[in-house]
Amino acid sequence: MFKLAYRNLNKLVVGLAFFCLFFQVAADLLLPTITADIVNIGIVKHDIPYIWHTGFAMLVISLLGIVGAVCNQLLAATSSQKLGVKLRSFMFRKITRMANGDFEKLGQASLITRTTNDVVQMQNATYSMLRMMVRSPMMLFGASIMAYFKSPRLTLVFLATMPVLALLVVLIMKKSVPLFRKIQALTDQINLVFREGLTGVRVIRAFNQDDFEQKRFKTANSNLTGNAISAYVTTSLMSPAMTLIISASNIAIVWFGAHLIAGNMMPVGNLLSFITYATQMLFAFMQLSMIFVVVPRAQASAQRIQEVLDVKDTINDPKNPRVLQKIIDLSFAHVDFSYSDSSKKVLEDISFQIHAGQTLAIIGGTGSGKTSLINFIPRLFDTSAGQVLLNGIDIRDFLQSDLHRRISFTSQQSFLFQGTVRSNLKYGDPNASDQQMMKALDIAQASHFVEEQGGLDAPVEQGGHNFSGGQIQRLSIARAVVKQADIYIFDDTFSALDFKTDANLRKALAKDKQIQKAIKIIVAQRVSTVADADQILVLESGRISAIGKHAELMQRSAVYKEIVNSQLHKKDSLTQIKGQAYA
Structure with missing residues (x-):
């Protein structure tokens, strides 16, 4: 998937997207620290000029973060859509030039699915990659560092939380990834049945096989629906489970943070910023885990797309072609043929x-x-x-x-x-x-x-x-x-x-x-x-x-x-x- 995307994405646009993303992440990481300074210095010491001055700095940083986010989202959307345009063009060109034998091996229904649904999966994965796949690790690493500087003791809470989150992601991925891969094959099947039902509608009616075709389509539809429900129900468990773990972590942070504040071992503002960093870390981890759902499905689609693009042309033009004059004679000389x-x-x-x-x-x-x-x-x-x-x-x-x-x-x-x-x-x-x-x-x-x-x-x-x-x-x-x-x-x-x-x-x-x-x-x-x-x-x-x-x-x-x-x-x-x- 990454090779296919790398070959067909505009490197300059991708670089600009990451550059804008850096400003967004930097702004998100700076704001909690500035908030802590306003509480610790401005509010506790009643320094109103400091509050105004720092508040104005927060506003500027927030605007820079918004501009970075908007530009990153625009570039990510543009890049993913242009990738889809390229892949569909390459696929269509390849299919129209494909030898009849290769075309029949892959099948019309599968080629339609690969040119539409599989390309959409690649677009979704590319958008997620340019938006969250890079942002989440950056946010996770940056928030961890910032949180550690605010309170090294409270970071012990994460040492207990992260293994639970990792185990949850592994279990859900192990169950859902095979289901998402199967969805693509079942989509091929339902496209095949639906296409045959449309093109052969006269034959179906002539032989009074409406009920049979209805059952055939219902079977294909039910298989796809059941598989999709299983896949999405499994992945949907991640969000409430993550929310539960995040809530428990926040409770633990507030509990232990309150004891540190009571013992004059940590300012109040640091606790507020630490809670924000903790939330950023856990949500970054949640986004990262959701990417683990998108990537395997896109990987399966990328393999199916690459299978088409890798089909070797069995009928090729000669390296040194002859000039074809007006045809005055056609002959077959001991021709044999087998598929x-x-x-x-x-x-x-x-x-x-x-x-x-x-x-x-x-x-x-x-x-x-x-x-x-x-x-x-x-x-x-x-x-x-x-x-x-x-x-x-x-x-x-x-x-x-x-x-x-x-x-x-x-x-x-x-x-x-x-x-x-x-x-x-x-x-x-x-x-x-x-x-x-x-x-x-x-x-x-x-x-x-x-x-x-x-x-x-x-x-x-x-x-x-x-x-x-x-x-x-x-x-x-x-x-x-x-x-x-x-x-x-x-x-x-x-x-x-x-x-x-x-x-x-x-x-x-x-x-x-x-x-x-x-x-x-x-x-x-x-x-x-x-x-x-x-x-x-x-x-x-x-x-x-x-x-x-x-x-x-x-x-x-x-x-x-x-x-x-x-x-x-x-x-x-x-x-x-x-x-x-x-x-």
């Missing part, structure tokens, strides 16, 4: 080549590795073996930014951002004109319903929930088409479209001059979607079963023929497959 936590190969010995102006279609059963294969092209994953080549050069020799600039990718799970149709299309090309965006909507067969909704400024809810599944897919395709790219990848983005819209969309793609020159890669389940492709790659259990045109595969690929027969009647022909959408 880091699995020995089983997802893809094995994948080899093919596709040129600019051609269309490659990928078809196969569920789990055959279609999406995994195309994820190598924009380097969402790196191959375990083999090479992906662009213009004959390994894809890992190019900067990721250059690579992404020349590839337009539409993922299997279409997603729209909250805003407008215009703002979503500009994700594809920030400089796209209205004319270009309308053209992309026409190609994607989306212009009709977009105009009905209000045109390019039509509102888009989070996730695009104000559109149907097919409309979301068409808007996602339009976002990909508006980008001027060398490779267009459509990962099963036609699945929610009816046959007619599917055929019209593919016909519009084929007519567009920019897309005609590019490499098109289409992942699909429908035979009618892939039948016109220049090459059809048939995947089976992560291996290429066959590759060729539709007519060729119908003759020599049993897997492809089985897929065709499962979707069409035996009497259907190639012409019917291509033209069924227009029937």
Whole structure:
């Protein structure tokens, strides 16, 4: 925690905060002594001028202490909030650049908790550190010295009090610290359940699982609540216990102090200042013990934050990158792939080549590795073996930014951002004109319903929930088409479209001059979607079963023929497959 804070805090501001804190502590320590002098000299000797003079000095010192306290609090608050800004920025930047495998390992719910709740814990600890973590030891040490000079005999009371206080703190910390650490993991769990309940609300209602989800959330909520109650009840015992010990100490101080005064061994003013120092010492000890509650929780949060920041980037830019020219050729050379936590190969010995102006279609059963294969092209994953080549050069020799600039990718799970149709299309090309965006909507067969909704400024809810599944897919395709790219990848983005819209969309793609020159890669389940492709790659259990045109595969690929027969009647022909959408 301290290393993470030290690296990201402004050292000058922290130094100024401690400097202001020194004035506050110095003022707090001087005031009881001045009070004792007023009693011992001014009141006992009836020296009114001394009282006025010393009182004015007390006022000046008090003002300096107030200024120091205000400045320290302002600097502490500013530093802690800026630390939060930095950590959240670092976390967000790291997460957005994280490889898909690392992202999935940590989990979305946990990453959200780490970026919000854990950062807040670090902010709270930083504020406490700049306010109390330094002030309490300074006050404890300074008040002890000042109290000793006022009455060495009365300091014996503290020798009996401090071990009791220390034992109390140790017992409470031993019980509460594990509970606070567990709170963070339980917060992850409740965020996971709550997020799934929100995003999957339609599925929950469709299957009438409201009661089940309510019980699931209640269980997660109860676990977090019970753990939090136990933690805070345990720590709450500290305050009344400390108050009891402080009160007992004050009684003992007054009792023994009265005997010392009666024996002319200590002035009355010294007793008053000693009581004040005793209270300062004990309250400083109480504040210090409360910090022991904040720090372990912040330490657990800091470890969770550092885990994210320490994730090694598995996909890195080369030290000496090659210049990526216009892509005219894409090839896979004996590509293998397996996830880091699995020995089983997802893809094995994948080899093919596709040129600019051609269309490659990928078809196969569920789990055959279609999406995994195309994820190598924009380097969402790196191959375990083999090479992906662009213009004959390994894809890992190019900067990721250059690579992404020349590839337009539409993922299997279409997603729209909250805003407008215009703002979503500009994700594809920030400089796209209205004319270009309308053209992309026409190609994607989306212009009709977009105009009905209000045109390019039509509102888009989070996730695009104000559109149907097919409309979301068409808007996602339009976002990909508006980008001027060398490779267009459509990962099963036609699945929610009816046959007619599917055929019209593919016909519009084929007519567009920019897309005609590019490499098109289409992942699909429908035979009618892939039948016109220049090459059809048939995947089976992560291996290429066959590759060729539709007519060729119908003759020599049993897997492809089985897929065709499962979707069409035996009497259907190639012409019917291509033209069924227009029937």
